[in-house]
Amino acid sequence: xxxxxxxxxxxxxxxxxxxxxxxxxxxxxxxxxxxxxxxxxxxxxxxxxxxxxxxxxxxxxxxxxxxxxxxxxxxxxxxxxxxxxxxxxxxxxxxxxxxxxxxxxxxxxxxxxxxxxxxxxxxxxxxxxxxxxxxxxxxxxxxxxxxxxxxxxxxxxxxxxxxxxxxxxxxxxxxxxxxxxxxxxxxxxxxxxxxxxxxxxxxxxxxxxxxxxxxxxxxxxxxxxxxxxxxxxxxxxxxxxxxxxxxxxxxxxxxxxxxxxxxxxxxxxxxx
Numbered sequence: 001x002x003x004x005x006x007x008x009x010x011x012x013x014x015x016x017x018x019x020x021x022x023x024x025x026x027x028x029x030x031x032x033x034x035x036x037x038x039x040x041x042x043x044x045x046x047x048x049x050x051x052x053x054x055x056x057x058x059x060x061x062x063x064x065x066x067x068x069x070x071x072x073x074x075x076x077x078x079x080x081x082x083x084x085x086x087x088x089x090x091x092x093x094x095x096x097x098x099x100x101x102x103x104x105x106x107x108x109x110x111x112x113x114x115x116x117x118x119x120x121x122x123x124x125x126x127x128x129x130x131x132x133x134x135x136x137x138x139x140x141x142x143x144x145x146x147x148x149x150x151x152x153x154x155x156x157x158x159x160x161x162x163x164x165x166x167x168x169x170x171x172x173x174x175x176x177x178x179x180x181x182x183x184x185x186x187x188x189x190x191x192x193x194x195x196x197x198x199x200x201x202x203x204x205x206x207x208x209x210x211x212x213x214x215x216x217x218x219x220x221x222x223x224x225x226x227x228x229x230x231x232x233x234x235x236x237x238x239x240x241x242x243x244x245x246x247x248x249x250x251x252x253x254x255x256x257x258x259x260x261x262x263x264x265x266x267x268x269x270x271x272x
Contacts, residue, residue, distance in 0.1 A: 011167055017058070023175050027134040027182035036185040036205070036238060039131045047135040049256040053125075054138035057145050064149040071156055072163045081160010094168070097161040099223065101169045104155035106221035109148050111232070114216050119147060120270060121263040127215065128262070130244040130253040132208045137181035143263060176222050180204035195235060199224050202238045211246045 039046075075081055082100075083093050113123035125141040140148070156166060180199050194200040199220050207218040217234040220226050227233035244250050247270060252258045262268065 007164070013062075016167075016171070019171055020054075020058075020174055023178045024134055024138075027178045027184065031133055031183040034185045036183050036201070037131075037243075039133070039183065041131050043133075046131055046133070046254055049254055049259060050129070050135035050139040052256055053140055053142075053259075054135075056142045057138060057140055060142060060145050060149060064146075064153070067153060068156065068166070071153060072166075075157070075160055079160075080157070082158060083160040085160075093161070094165055097159050097165040098169055098172065100159045101152070101155045101161075101166075102220065102222045103226055104158065105148065105152040106173070107219050107226040107230075109151035110219040110221070113144065113147065114219070117270065118263075119144075121268075122147070124245060124248070124268075124270070125259045125262055127208060128245050128248050128253055128259065129208070130250045131183075132181060132205065132243045133183040134178050134181055136208075137177040141260065141263060173221055180221075192235070195224050197224060198222060203235055205238050205241050206234050206236060208241065208243050210242045210244045214241075215245075 083097065086093070088096070113119045122141045122143040126136070126139050126144065129136045129139055176199060180201050181204065182201060184201050186201060188202070191200045191202040195203045199218070199222060203218055203224065206214045209215055214234060214236075217232050218224075218227050219232055224233065244253065247268060248262075
């Protein structure tokens with residue numbers, strides 16, 4: 001337990017950025033070797049706006065890191081949060097923390113990003129990608145990501161978890177984000193088996209279908225149990241999927257300036 005807390009609690013920021021680079025690079029290579037969809041695109045040209053948005057995400061994460069650090073200090077001083085009320089083995093408390101974070105900081109906020117109109121307008125940028133691949137995992141409008149970070153703070157406060165648990169969760173989230181967005185053709189039986197507990201690549205691709213109702217399904221990031229529990233789980237043939245959004249022109253997918261202004265464009269209609 002002490003070694004776990006020491007390693008993740010003291011992991012430097014360069015280590016976290018390095019983890020992003022490693023995960024993205026691995027799935028970038030794998031999706032090139034075994035692609036699910038045969039995109040006819042210039043991969044680096046497609047990646048450019050997504051990588052620019054990754055830099056804004058990293059900056060926002062750094063700013064929220066100050067608030068997060070202050071929150072952990074306050075919780076430690078006041079012994080605040082659910083995990084302070086129990087005395088379970090450390091691995092069990094880690095699983096509880098992961099489940100709670102995945103529920104509040106991933107599933108719940110993702111559900112609201114689809115159901116609340118002003119939130120959806122920011123989240124549309126993520127769904128407007130017409131060639132979903134590993135870099136799509138980092139394609140978040142700054143407004144979208146800030147809302148996600150606020151829900152993370154709430155989840156931290158409710159849980160009362162150690163800081164090391166939160167770092168472990170963030171690293172796990174990064175891994176699943178790139179894994180599930182990668183244009184990776186894994187065997188159907190394996191993908192199906194993964195989806196019973198975790199979010200699988202094929203499962204998440206249905207969430208990126210260009211029209212409802214598939215767009216409003218499979219909201220989880222790590223665990224699929226929340227989608228199964230709340231009736232938002234969908235699984236079908238991934239060959240039926242068409243990426244993008246039915247209210248946007250496909251040609252705008254890689255236009256960074258257009259994507260940044262998208263939430264504020266009154267000419268874009270949405271039924272949310």
